[in-house]
Amino acid sequence: MPGTILSIVGWLTYRNITSITGIQQRSTFQRNLTSMILLQIIVVIIPIIPFAVSNVYQLITASVIKSSFRAAVEQQVQDMTNIVFYGNNASSFYVYLISSSSYRRDFLQFIQFWHNEDHWNNRVTPATREQNELKETSARAQLQKSNYKINLENII
Secondary structure, three states, X not given: OHHHHHHHHHHHHXXXXXXXXXXXXXXXXHHHHHHHHHHHHHHHHHHHHHHHXXXXXXXXXXXXXXXXXXXXXXXXXXXXXXXXXXXXXXXXXXXXXXHOHHHHHHHHHHHHHHHOHHHHOOOOOOOOHHXXXXXXXXXXXXXXXXXXXXXHHXXX
């Protein structure tokens, strides 16, 4: 069912993208979208097959008397298929990261934003006289650092 819905939505999206007027913009976006949709369909369908086979096997052998070893092996197989099947929920992130250069670029910008030290200094706090004096000196130090970085960039 999820593969069918994904295929239908993918086909409708693909048809909508082909109606975009900009040829260059359409071809780049169309390539990214096509690769993302195909990878997503594959990633959705592959975990469903072992999960379905495992559930059908359990349904067929539900009335069979099993040894403890066989029951343990079947439970282990069921646990492995559950991990693969439910791990599929996180797969969209990895599919988009692998297949789309624009998604990778946006993701790297996001990581750089959170890694940036200035991001953590952007906080609202009550101002006191000592804090204002400290902020002025830290602002001067940051200005000197930024000027130093600019000078290094000009040299290189």
